[in-house]
Structures are given as structure tokens and as C-alpha cells.
Amino acid sequence: MGMFLGSHHNRIDAKGRVSVPASFRSVLKAQAQPGEAFVILRPSHLHPCIEGWTASGFATLAAPLAEYDPFSEDHEDLAASLYADAWPLDSDREGRILLPEALRQHAELQNEAAFMGLGRVFQIWEPAAAAARRQEARARARTLTARRRAPAEAGEA
Template sequence: MGIMFRGVNPINLDAKGRMAIPARYREMIASHCSNQMVATIDTESRCLLLYPLPEWEEIQAQIEALPSFNKVARRIQRLLIGHATDLELDGNGRLLLPASLREYAGLDKKIVLLGQGRKFEIWDEAQWSATRDEYLDEVGEDTLPPEMLELSL
């Protein structure tokens, strides 16, 4: 089955930019990727993407395989791979987020770690709340992809 992250987790960043990964994920991360993670920017939203190293390596291979003569593909390669940063959970289950990534996502003290299956997203708490409310306002049958209409939730 592989790794599966889900849930919304409010977290406080400390003064050095470290975030504690919630305890319920730590064992999974330790056994799946020996605490080796990769963070990069999301090109669609002002948030960060946090992958276990093996998942990131698959994604990076796919990004590198895109045709570099295509302007959009080149842009994605530069942004995602260029910002990708190797991170390791320390003995206390914390990750140090570099200043450049924190700045991109506007991360201050209160952040949200959002489970998204094979990866996490890291949001500024206020930004996530606003984005979530926007999403809730937009959800309607006319905007859902046909595949979603077949799900019984």
C-alpha cells in the first residue's frame, strides 16, 4: 500500500523555523524513508510540498523527463527542482524549514500541515483558512469533475 498521510494538523513554528512533525506520522516516516524528506514550493498556491525522499525521487524523475524546450515544462523544472531542499527529522521529530521556503509560503508562527496522501502541504494557518473557505464556497455539482460525482462520500 505504501505511505499515506491524511489530516489537518495545526503546528507552531519555533523561532529558528523548526516544525515538529506530529507523533502519529513519525514512525511511518522513520520506517518508510529513514527520516529523509524533501520540501519544495507549490507552483499553484503559496504553500510548500513535503515529500518522503522516495516519493520525491519519483516526482523529480518525471519532472526531469519533461521536454526542456517546452517553456512551461522548463519553468516547472526550475521552480520545483530548483527549490527542492533535503530535510531530515531530528531526534525530536522536528524539521528545519529554510528561510527561503518559509518566505515563499508566508510561514510565520502558526502553520498547518495538511496530509495529501503521499505528501504533505505546509500552509500559513491564516492563508489555509482563507483558501479552505474559498474552496468551500466554490464547491458545487457544476464545478466538480465527473469522476467526483460518482463517489459516494
């Protein structure tokens, strides 16, 4: 199974279309089943960015909903947050997708988009926000690594 790797910048045209990076297109095409959308986009719950999912990845994301009573408020809240703002999209022949206005507003996108690979999912950011997020993530990762190392080193002493 392919993964979404790397960071890429692409221009958004006047119609709101952006080219999906070639390496990301390869992953999306390889994992798509007949009749499925090329990609499913949704606003991130945590950040001002857009998440990009394969259809199978999105199904896995939504799988825990089955654990809730389908008539409960919890199920309805989770279903609404997952499905109501999700956009299944296909690309054109040039590999471009049309970014829905609501998603562009959520991510504060204007003329450029930064694609960030996160393994099984990718994100689309405003470029300066993407750079700041990568810097923040690296700093937090160093802290997490140091915390995980500390108990192991204490046991060795």
C-alpha cells in the same frame, strides 16, 4: 503504504524549527530508505504553501522529466522548478525540521504552521490561509462531484 492524513497545527520556534506531526513522521520514517532525506520540502506551484514529500514520492514527481530532451529549454525549466527550490531535510531527535527562510517567506509563515495531509504529500500553510484553502477545496469538490453526477443521472432518465 502510509498516507498523510488530517490537519495539525504546530508552533515555529525562534530558530525556524517546527515539529512534524507524529502521524506524518511515522509515514516519512516508514518510507525512508537508508541514505535518503527524511523529507523533501519545496514551494507549491499553485498555492502559497510548502509541499512535503518522501524521497520516493519526489522521485515519482520528477520521473516525467525523462520524457524531455535533457538539453531542451523545457527540460531545464521543469528541472529548475523541481530541483532548484527543493530542500532535502532530516529531523532532529524531537522530530523537528528547520524550515528554510525562502520557504517560510513563500508560505508567509510566522509563529505557527498548519500541516495538511493530502495523501501522498502534505502541505505546510500559514494557519488562516490553510483554513481558507480547506473551505475552498470543499466548495470546489462539491462542484466537481455535482458535475460528475449530472451526466450519470441524465443517462438514467
